[in-house]
Amino acid sequence: PTTNNSSSPDPSNLSWHDLWEVAMGCRKCPLCENRNNVVFGDGNRNADLMFIGEGPGRDEDMQGLPFVGKAGQLLTKMITAMQFTREEVYIANIIKCRPPNNRNPLPEEAAACLPYLKRQIQLVNPKAIVILGAVPLQFLFNRRGVTRLRGTWLDYEGIPAMVTFHPAFLLRYPQDKRKAWSDLQQVMKKFDKVYKP
Numbered sequence: 515p516t517t518n519n520s521s522s523p524d525p526s527n528l529s530w531h532d533l534w535e536v537a538m539g540c541r542k543c544p545l546c547e548n549r550n551n552v553v554f555g556d557g558n559r560n561a562d563l564m565f566i567g568e569g570p571g572r573d574e575d576m577q578g579l580p581f582v583g584k585a586g587q588l589l590t591k592m593i594t595a596m597q598f599t600r601e602e603v604y605i606a607n608i609i610k611c612r613p614p615n616n617r618n619p620l621p622e623e624a625a626a627c628l629p630y631l632k633r634q635i636q637l638v639n640p641k642a643i644v645i646l647g648a649v650p651l652q653f654l655f656n657r658r659g660v661t662r663l664r665g666t667w668l669d670y671e672g673i674p675a676m677v678t679f680h681p682a683f684l685l686r687y688p689q690d691k692r693k694a695w696s697d698l699q700q701v702m703k704k705f706d707k708v709y710k711p
């Protein structure tokens with residue numbers, strides 16, 4: 515069989531090392547067929563702040579790292595504007611393998627992959643999460659409408675989660691960067707970081 519829904523262990527109790535190893539060999543959905551790399555996540559495993567995106571694009575699939583393409587460059591700017599460094603936060607996605615033509619993940623792909631991300635969140639145990647756009651909003655919270663929900667805090671198992679626009683969206687609609695910045699400033703406040711122009 516090319517996919518395997520039955521025999522890999524439940525990620526919910528795995529250590530970082532075992533979680534990484536299981537994810538690297540994952541064949542739970544058809545996206546495993548065409549991947550170059552599993553994009554597990556990157557950054558500080560003890561981070562206070564975590565960012566959750568959608569899934570790997572071409573650059574991420576080639577390098578095996580999240581947010582390394584154009585959208586990633588903007589995310590890095592967003593992180594540094596928030597007075598964090600990329601190295602001190604943790605970055606992960608809803609799905610770990612690139613969908614064909616960068617389409618959105620299908621519900622069954624997200625469902626197959628989500629246990630890995632949920633365990634990552636549990637292990638990082640951040641003080642706050644930033645939800646980047648519609649895909650993590652849909653699959654982590656079963657909510658729709660980034661335009662309405664951005665700038666608001668949701669609760670992910672006791673962890674405050676700020677909804678904002680995805681950086682790829684902001685590249686297409688730069689006029690919405692100001693709104694995203696006000697969302698991110700709310701996150702900064704939680705960490706007693708104050709924006710001084």
Ligand code: URA
Nearest residue numbers: 567568569570580581
């Ligand atoms: N967009 C995402 O949502 N995630 C990545 O890792 C890269 C681009």
